[in-house]
Amino acid sequence: xxxxxxxxxxxxxxxxxxxxxxxxxxxxxxxxxxxxxxxxxxxxxxxxxxxxxxxxxxxxxxxxxxxxxxxxxxxxxxxxxxxxxxxxxxxxxxxxxxxxxxxxxxxxxxxxxxxxxxxxxxxxxxxxxxxxxxxxxxxxxxxxxxxxxxxxxxxxxxxxxxxxxxxxxxxxxxxxxxxxxxxxxxxxxxxxxxxxxxxxxxxxxxxxxxxxxxxxxxxxxxxxxxxxxxxxxxxxxxxxxxxxxxxxxxxxxxxxxxxxxxxxxx
Amino acid sequence: xxxxxxxxxxxxxxxxxxxxxxxxxxxxxxxxxxxxxxxxxxxxxxxxxxxxxxxxxxxxxxxxxxxxxxxxxxxxxxxxxxxxxxxxxxxxxxxxxxxxxxxxxxxxxxxxxxxxxxxxxxxxxxxxxxxxxxxxxxxxxxxxxxxxxxxxxxxxxxxxxxxxxxxxxxxxxxxxxxxxxxxxxxxxxxxxxxxxxxxxxxxxxxxxxxxxxxxxxxxxxxxxxxxxxxxxxxxxxxxxxxxxxxxxxxxxxxxxxxxxxxxxxxxxxxxxxxxxxxxxxxxxxxxxxxxxxxxxxxxxxxxxxxxxxxxxxxxxxxxxxxx
Numbered sequence: 001x002x003x004x005x006x007x008x009x010x011x012x013x014x015x016x017x018x019x020x021x022x023x024x025x026x027x028x029x030x031x032x033x034x035x036x037x038x039x040x041x042x043x044x045x046x047x048x049x050x051x052x053x054x055x056x057x058x059x060x061x062x063x064x065x066x067x068x069x070x071x072x073x074x075x076x077x078x079x080x081x082x083x084x085x086x087x088x089x090x091x092x093x094x095x096x097x098x099x100x101x102x103x104x105x106x107x108x109x110x111x112x113x114x115x116x117x118x119x120x121x122x123x124x125x126x127x128x129x130x131x132x133x134x135x136x137x138x139x140x141x142x143x144x145x146x147x148x149x150x151x152x153x154x155x156x157x158x159x160x161x162x163x164x165x166x167x168x169x170x171x172x173x174x175x176x177x178x179x180x181x182x183x184x185x186x187x188x189x190x191x192x193x194x195x196x197x198x199x200x201x202x203x204x205x206x207x208x209x210x211x212x213x214x215x216x217x218x219x220x221x222x223x224x225x226x227x228x229x230x231x232x233x234x235x236x237x238x239x240x241x242x243x244x245x246x247x248x249x250x251x252x253x254x255x256x257x258x259x260x261x262x263x264x265x266x
Numbered sequence: 267x268x269x270x271x272x273x274x275x276x277x278x279x280x281x282x283x284x285x286x287x288x289x290x291x292x293x294x295x296x297x298x299x300x301x302x303x304x305x306x307x308x309x310x311x312x313x314x315x316x317x318x319x320x321x322x323x324x325x326x327x328x329x330x331x332x333x334x335x336x337x338x339x340x341x342x343x344x345x346x347x348x349x350x351x352x353x354x355x356x357x358x359x360x361x362x363x364x365x366x367x368x369x370x371x372x373x374x375x376x377x378x379x380x381x382x383x384x385x386x387x388x389x390x391x392x393x394x395x396x397x398x399x400x401x402x403x404x405x406x407x408x409x410x411x412x413x414x415x416x417x418x419x420x421x422x423x424x425x426x427x428x429x430x431x432x433x434x435x436x437x438x439x440x441x442x443x444x445x446x447x448x449x450x451x452x453x454x455x456x457x458x459x460x461x462x463x464x465x466x467x468x469x470x471x472x473x474x475x476x477x478x479x480x481x482x483x484x485x486x487x488x489x490x491x492x493x494x495x496x497x498x499x500x501x502x503x504x505x506x507x508x509x510x511x512x513x514x515x516x517x518x519x520x521x522x523x524x525x526x527x528x529x530x531x532x533x534x535x536x537x538x539x540x541x542x543x544x545x546x547x548x549x550x551x552x553x554x555x556x557x558x559x560x561x562x563x564x565x566x567x568x569x570x571x572x573x574x575x576x577x578x579x580x581x582x583x584x585x586x587x588x589x
Binding site for chain 2: 006017101102103104105106108
C-alpha cells in the first residue's frame with residue numbers, strides 16, 4: 001500500500017508538473033463547451049418553436065436532455081483522449097530503464113501497476129469534475145434533475161476506468177509510447193464499434209439462422225463498452241452495467257500485472 | 267554477505283550465465299571483469315532480484331533472493347548500466363522518491379537524502395532536473411539513489427562507463443569512500459579500474475567463471491616473465507647482443523622503434539638494462555616495465571580454461587574406449 005501511494009504521488013505530480021494534464025483538460029473542456037453550446041442552442045430553438053407542443057415531442061425534451069446528449073459526446077471525447085494518458089504509463093519506464101529501479105526496490109508489482117492506474121484515474125476524475133459548471137449553469141437558468149446527472153458522471157467515470165485499465169495493459173506490452181497509444185486507441189474504438197456490428201450481424205443472421213440472431217446481436221452489444229453507458233446517462237443504475245465496467249477494469253489491471261511479471265522471466 | 271551457488275540463466279537457446287558460483291564477505295569490494303556480453307549484467311540482475319535465475323541459488327545480505335526478494339531489495343543498492351533516472355524530477359525529489367520506495371520512514375527520509383547528496387557531491391545540482399544534468403552528474407545521481415537508504419550491499423554495473431578521465435578518477439574515489447564496511451560488487455571491462463578499487467576479482471567469460479581470486483594472486487600466477495620496454499636514441503647494432511648477456515634476460519626483440527626485453531620474474535632486469543644503456547651512452551629515452559593488460563590476463567585465463575576442458579575430454583575418451 002505504501003508503495004502504491006509513493007508511485008501514485010510521483011505519477012500524479014508528473015501529470016501536473018508538465019503540460020500533459022493541462023493540454024488534455026483544455027482539449028476536453030473546449031470540445032465539451034462547443035458541444036454544450038450547440039445542444040443548448042438547439043434546445044432553445046426547438047422549445048421556442050414548439051412551445052406548447054413540448055409534451056408531444058417524441059422524447060423527453062427537458063433540460064436534462066441537453067446533459068444526456070452532452071455526456072454521450074463526452075464519452076467519445078474520453079475515448080479519444082485517454083490513450084494519450086495511458087500510453088506512457090508502463091512503456092516509458094521500460095524505455096528509460098527506470099523499471100529496473102522500481103523492480104529492485106521492495107515495492108511489489110501490484111504497487112507499481114495500481115499506483116499508475118490510480119494516477120491516471122485521478123486525472124480522469126479531475127477532467128470530469130471540471131466540467132460540472134455546465135450542469136450548474138443550466139440549473140441556474142432552468143431546472144434540472146441532479147440525480148441522473150450524478151449517475152451520468154459515475155457512468156463516464158466507470159467507463160473511463162475500464163478504458164484506462166486496457167490502456168495500462170497495452171502500455172505494458174511495448175517500449176514504444178506511440179505503439180501503445182495507437183494500439184489502445186484501436187482497441188477502444190473496436191470495442192466501441194462492436195455495438196454497431198451487433199446490429200449488422202443481427203440483420204444478416206435474420207436471413208440465415210433466425211434462431212440465434214437475437215443472441216448474437218445481444219452478445220455483441222453486451223461486449224460493447226459504450227452500450228453500457230446509456231442507462232447511466234438516463235439516470236438508471238443497473239448492477240449489470242456497473243459490474244461490466246468494474247470487471248473490465250479489474251481484468252485490464254490483472255493482465256497488466258501478469259505482463260510486467262512475465263517480462264522479468266524473458 | 268553475498269553467496270552465489272551455481273547460478274544459471276538461459277534466454278531461449280542462449281546460455282547467458284552458466285554455473286556461476288562465488289562469495290563476497292562484508293567489507294569486500296569484488297570486481298566483475300569480462301568483455302561485453304560475458305554475463306556480468308545478467309548475474310547482477312539475478313542478485314538484485316530483477317530477474318530470476320533458471321537454476322541455482324543466491325543469498326544476498328542473509329536472505330535468499332528467490333524466496334525473500336523483498337528483504338533482499340530492502341538491503342541492496344543497485345546502479346544499473348543505464349542510470350535509472352526520472353528526467354522530469356528534481357534531484358532532491360527523485361532521491362526522496364527512491365528513499366520512500368526503499369521503505370524509509372518519512373522522518374528518516376530528508377536526513378538520508380541530504381547525506382546521499384553530500385557523499386556523492388551533488389550539492390550544486392540538488393535543485394535541478396535530473397534530465398538536465400551532465401553525464402557525470404547523472405552517473406553520480408545513479409550512485410546516490412543506490413546508497414540513499416544506506417544499504418549493506420552495493421551492486422554497481424559499469425559505474426564508470428561513458429565518463430571522461432577526470433570523472434572516472436572522481437567516481438573511483440567515491441566508490442572507495444562509500445565502500446566502508448559494505449559489500450560492493452562492481453563490474454567493468456577495464457582491468458586497471460578493477461585493480462585500483464577491488465580487493466578481489468571474478469573473471470567471467472561467455473557466462474562462465476574462469477578465475478576467482480584476489481587481484482595480486484591472479485596477476486602473480488600469470489606473470490611468468492617480466493617484460494621491459496626500452497627506447498634509445500642511438501640505435502646500436504650491438505645492443506641486442508649486449509643486453510642478452512645480462513643476468514635473467516631471456517630474449518630481446520625489436521618492435522618498431524621499441525625494444526622488448528623478456529626476463530625472469532623479479533630478476534631486476536629493468537634496472538640492469540637501464541644501467542647498461544647509460545654506461546654505453548646509447549641515449550636512454552624510455553625504459554618501462556610492461557604491465558599485463560586485460561587482454562593478456564584474460565587471454566591467458568581463457569586459454570587455460572579451454573585447454574583444461576580439452577584435457578578433460580581427452581582424458582575421458584580412453585576410459586570410454588576401454589569399456
